Amino acid sequence: MKTAAVCLLFLLSVILFKGSHAKPYEYLQFVLQYPRGYCVNDKKCIPPASLPAKFTVHGIWPTNISEPIISCDKAQKLHSFNGNLITPSLKTDLLQSWPSVVTNKDDMSFWEHEYNKHGSCTAPAITQTAYFERAHKFWKEYDLYSILEQKNIKPGQSRSYSLADFEAAVKSKIGTDTKPLILCKQDKLTRGSTTTNFILREIVICFDHQGTNLVNCTRSTYCDQKQKIYYP
Ligand SMILES: *[C@@H]1O[C@H](CO)[C@@H](O)[C@H](O)[C@H]1NC(C)=O
């Protein structure tokens, strides 16, 4: 009886141990926002006109094909954000690559939110420090503004391009057989207009579990294939 109980306990701990080390997600989405599009007609945002024409990090999001947005804080509460790990030099980097564009959320709160909601399920394989350092490194490596500019896609209040134009430009950097994800904001550019315009909001590049190799993004876009997409 005692042996049986010990055996059961052993089995249980093996299962639990395995469980806690199973991969809680399948791939990573590196999400870059285009604040001038993201903030259009958003009262919680810095006015787009005062934002520079550049892309900044929104986050690195663990993802499952069947469940595109995993809330790590619900999935596992094991690793929550530790502000002390944001060293002064890391902070200097992140202020460049990952600033908050929402007026009621300071930079540190933005990082905390992103880490607790999305980042924390990459731990312990990817530590909090590695998570933020990687985001900064990816941001430098995938300089979307320049990548688009090289394909003659330049911002301007009335400039627009097709979804295919954006995809092709990003693919010129990540590989023609690798699918990025282009996300739009649907909005009215002019007051009183009845038609909805699509505005570039975010561009996502996807990586494997460890963030080493590029993979296809699997979420589908809600930008319209046929309509023009504004790049303000
Ligand atoms: C995501 O998928 C992995 C394995 O493919 C699974 O272990 C995990 O529970 C899933 N996570 C969620 C939140 O569905």
Ligand SMILES: *[C@@H]1O[C@H](CO)[C@@H](O)[C@H](O)[C@H]1NC(C)=O
């Ligand atoms: C993306 O999907 C396409 C079509 O299924 C495939 O040919 C290609 O190898 C995939 N790319 C990567 C990086 O996995």
